[in-house]
Amino acid sequence: MADRLYWTKALSQEFWAGVVTPLMFSIAGGLIEERMAGKGLRIAGLKHLEKQPFLKLLGGRVYLNSGILEEVVKRIPSVLVTPEVLRFLPETTREDLSRRRVSLFSPRTLRILFRVVFCEKDWAPFSNYKAFDRAARRIEQDGKRYARLRLEGLSDSDLLDRSRKLYGQMGDFLEVVIWGMVFAYVARPLTDRLAMDWGGDSEGERAACLRVGLDGIKTFEINREIEILAEEVAGDPWLNECFDSSDPETILARLRREEEGAGFLMRFHSFLEKYGHRFLGRDIRHPTWRERPETVVDMIGMNRGSDLCRKTLERQKQKRVEAEREVKGRVNRGVLGLPKRALFSLVLSYDRRYFVLRENMRYLADIYLEQFRRLYWEMGRRWQSEGILQGAEEIVFLRREEIEEAQKRRTDVSCRVAERKREYELAQGVRTPEVIREGEDPYIAFTQCEEKKIEIKGEVASSGHVTGRARVVREPMDLQGFQKGEILVARATDPSWAPVLPLAAGLVLEVGGLLSHGSIVAREYGIPALIQAEGALGSLRDGDRLELDTDRKCVRVCPRPLCPRRPLSP
Numbered sequence: 001m002a003d004r005l006y007w008t009k010a011l012s013q014e015f016w017a018g019v020v021t022p023l024m025f026s027i028a029g030g031l032i033e034e035r036m037a038g039k040g041l042r043i044a045g046l047k048h049l050e051k052q053p054f055l056k057l058l059g060g061r062v063y064l065n066s067g068i069l070e071e072v073v074k075r076i077p078s079v080l081v082t083p084e085v086l087r088f089l090p091e092t093t094r095e096d097l098s099r100r101r102v103s104l105f106s107p108r109t110l111r112i113l114f115r116v117v118f119c120e121k122d123w124a125p126f127s128n129y130k131a132f133d134r135a136a137r138r139i140e141q142d143g144k145r146y147a148r149l150r151l152e153g154l155s156d157s158d159l160l161d162r163s164r165k166l167y168g169q170m171g172d173f174l175e176v177v178i179w180g181m182v183f184a185y186v187a188r189p190l191t192d193r194l195a196m197d198w199g200g201d202s203e204g205e206r207a208a209c210l211r212v213g214l215d216g217i218k219t220f221e222i223n224r225e226i227e228i229l230a231e232e233v234a235g236d237p238w239l240n241e242c243f244d245s246s247d248p249e250t251i252l253a254r255l256r257r258e259e260e261g262a263g264f265l266m267r268f269h270s271f272l273e274k275y276g277h278r279f280l281g282r283d284i285r286h287p288t289w290r291e292r293p294e295t296v297v298d299m300i301g302m303n304r305g306s307d308l309c310r311k312t313l314e315r316q317k318q319k320r321v322e323a324e325r326e327v328k329g330r331v332n333r334g335v336l337g338l339p340k341r342a343l344f345s346l347v348l349s350y351d352r353r354y355f356v357l358r359e360n361m362r363y364l365a366d367i368y369l370e371q372f373r374r375l376y377w378e379m380g381r382r383w384q385s386e387g388i389l390q391g392a393e394e395i396v397f398l399r400r401e402e403i404e405e406a407q408k409r410r411t412d413v414s415c416r417v418a419e420r421k422r423e424y425e426l427a428q429g430v431r432t433p434e435v436i437r438e439g440e441d442p443y444i445a446f447t448q449c450e451e452k453k454i455e456i457k458g459e460v461a462s463s464g465h466v467t468g469r470a471r472v473v474r475e476p477m478d479l480q481g482f483q484k485g486e487i488l489v490a491r492a493t494d495p496s497w498a499p500v501l502p503l504a505a506g507l508v509l510e511v512g513g514l515l516s517h518g519s520i521v522a523r524e525y526g527i528p529a530l531i532q533a534e535g536a537l538g539s540l541r542d543g544d545r546l547e548l549d550t551d552r553k554c555v556r557v558c559p560r561p562l563c564p565r566r567p568l569s570p
Contacts, residue, residue: 005067005437005438006066006067006436006437006438007063007064007065007435007436007438008063008064008088008089008090008434008435009062009063009434009435010087010088010089011064011069012061012062012063012064013061013511014511014512014513014515015062015362016028016061016282016283017491017492017510017511017512018282018283018491019283020057020060020061020062020283021283021284021285021396021397021424022057022396022398022399022420023285023376023396023397023398023400023403024283024285024396025055025057025399026399026400027167027284027369027372027400028365029055029057031170031174032054032174034171035171035172035174035178036174036175036178037054037055037068038054039178040179040182041068041072043112043115043123044072044112045111045112045115046072046075049067049068052065052067052068053065058436059427059430059432059442060423060427060428060432061427061432061442066089066090066093069088070093070097073085073086073097074097075102076102076186077102077103077109078100078103079104079193080186080189080190081097081098081102082189084188084189084513084514085185085189086098087513088513090434090435091435122176125179125183125350128176128179128183129350129354131176132177132180132360135172135364136360139364139367139368140364140367142367143367143370144273146367146370146374147273147276147277147370151374151375152378154378156379156382156407159375159378159407160407160408162375163372163376163400163404166368166372167400169368170365170368174365177357177361180358180361181354181357181358183350183354184355184357184358184515187350187351187354187355188211188351188355188514190347190351191210191351192204192207194344194347195210195327195331198330198331198344199326199327199330199331200330201327201330206326206327207327208523209319209320209322210320210323210324210352211320211352211355211523212316212317212320213313213315213316213317213319213320213524214320214352214355217356217359217524218360218363219359219495219517219521220309220313220498220524222499223309223498223499223502224309224310224313225271225275226271226296226299226300226303226499227303227306227307227308227310229267229271229300230302230305230306231304231307232264232267233264233300233301233304234305238260238261239260239261239264242254242261243300248294248295248297248298249294251297251301252294252297255268268293268297271296272289272293272296275289276289276290277289277290277369277370278363278366278495278496279366279369279370279494279496280295280477280496281476281494281496282492283396284372284373284376284396285393285396288366288373295476298480299500302481302482302483302484302499302500302503303499306502306503308502308503308525309502312524312525312526315526316524328341328344331344355515355520358515359517362517376395376396377392377393377395379395379403379407383406388410388413388414389413389414389417394421397420397424398413398416398417398420402416426443430443431538454556455554455556455557456508456533456534456536456539456540456554456556457553457554458508458509458530458531458532458536458554458555459530459532460529460550460553461509461512461514461516461518461519461522461529461531462519462522462523462526462529462550463528463550463551464506464526464527464528464548464550465547465548465549465550465551466487466528466547467505467545467546467547467558468486468487469485469487469543469544469546470486470489470508470541470542470543470545470546471488471489471504471542472489472537472540472541472542473488473490473497474490476496476497479497482500482503482504483503484505485504486503487505487506487508487546487548487555488500488504488506488507488508489508489509489536489537489540489546490508490510490518490537491510491511491537492509492510492511492512492516492517492518493507493512493517493521494517495517498517498521501518501521501522504527505527505528505548506527506528506530506546506548507522507527507528507530508529508530508533508536508546508555509529509531509533509536510533510534510535510536511532512531513531514531519531528548528550529550530550530554533555539557540555540557544557544558545557545558546558
């Protein structure tokens with residue numbers, strides 16, 4: 001069977017777009033395999049696949065067992081197997097699965113629904129979002145308590161006990177999340193299909209507006225709070241001068257030192273108390289806003305004079321109301337208008353609820369991940385003082401179970417860390433294939449040097465046509481000094497970047513689907529966005545003059561260069 005086993009990264013890179021450290025993979029990947037995949041397979045009647053490996057770290061990227069994914073898709077009613085779902089599968093199997101016909105009322109589908117509704121009540125669509133909301137309230141309260149806990153006085157065994165307890169708590173949360181994620185991917189295409197078939201929305205223009213301007217999405221709430229802080233700076237001569245003349249580190253020092261900054265500093269600290277658990281990247285190796293508050297200061301400075309978040313939210317809410325009224329009016333026509341309208345309204349309500357859940361899941365997961373980072377960095381500092389590690393941050397190159405073993409026995413891990421560090425650095429410089437056969441070298445299929453392209457194709461996440469200077473972002477710090485009107489080019493966006501994204505003229509992302517973070521933000525703010533733009537990072541250069549044209553599904557380099565960007569703050 002091993003020679004027929006394929007691994008695909010199409011779905012996993014929705015959540016892990018870049019290179020992943022062994023520690024991050026062992027925490028998040030381990031929990032997904034134990035608490036999400038295993039239980040989900042049993043509910044779906046695929047218990048025989050439960051013992052098969054579900055995830056694997058290959059070439060620094062997370063891959064998913066394509067055989068398990070295919071078996072799951074085979075059980076999905078055909079009406080829900082959209083091109084968006086099929087793109088998560090290897091190309092060789094897409095055509096076969098697209099031809100399969102599974103009724104929404106087949107005995108197998110009804111059995112799965114029965115198990116979900118009666119065996120796991122919190123997994124049923126009419127109750128899962130409520131369970132998520134309860135978990136969210138509990139986690140946010142726990143996060144405040146976790147952030148105040150001092151770890152220096154805890155013993156080694158206490159640190160291990162806390163990490164195990166945290167692992168269990170995060171697992172409980174992910175068990176609630178799994179079906180909410182499934183419902184998000186199911187409800188969106190079902191809503192779009194009903195809007196097209198019953199509401200005459202053949203181009204999908206009105207359906208695209210049915211989810212914009214929704215309340216409760218943490219990403220946009222955070223953006224608005226940063227904008228409010230930026231408005232305060234813009235309206236205060238002393239603060240405005242402070243932000244004009246200094247880099248973020250110096251600004252913070254002045255706010256702490258000078259009396260004029262005391263009130264703003266208090267409100268800034270309140271913001272960090274609520275949202276400081278946000279990471280600068282998608283891996284636990286990246287620091288949080290709480291650790292790097294100057295990053296938030298930089299974002300506040302960028303947003304001075306802008307009220308895009310407020311204006312956009314108001315405009316998008318109005319578009320949503322108008323689109324819903326128009327679609328429902330069309331659905332309501334005819335003999336069966338009333339029952340059709342009732343069904344469409346029900347599907348749309350679930351679509352919106354699980355759309356919000358999908359985007360807020362990472363926000364809550366970051367609360368747990370921040371605590372894992374604090375616990376493991378404390379262990380790393382102790383190991384560094386004992387000469388086991390050269391730096392506390394090197395602990396990310398060990399898996400969770402390896403850390404537990406080394407913590408108990410103080411075994412020498414230096415060789416393993418050095419080898420993993422070399423592998424990680426190698427993975428940063430190469431691209432791995434979309435699909436890998438079991439046992440194949442993940443680095444074989446791609447060369448490290450790519451031919452520069454003048455035009456790159458992709459898929460449309462948000463429509464529009466725009467020209468601007470490229471800002472190529474490979475690491476979070478590349479966002480420093482981002483200027484309004486630049487086109488952001490990246491592997492994928494991270495939720496912590498969201499306060500910068502409203503300033504972008506366009507987005508060009510190498511990976512992502514219609515429910516990925518970058519796509520959601522782009523549609524919310526009306527920013528033209530191209531996803532699955534393979535090779536963008538290898539071909540586009542910082543400062544290139546780009547034309548992003550979603551009608552042609554491409555981004556091209558224009559021959560005339562733009563003026564050099566002003567130097568970034570040191």
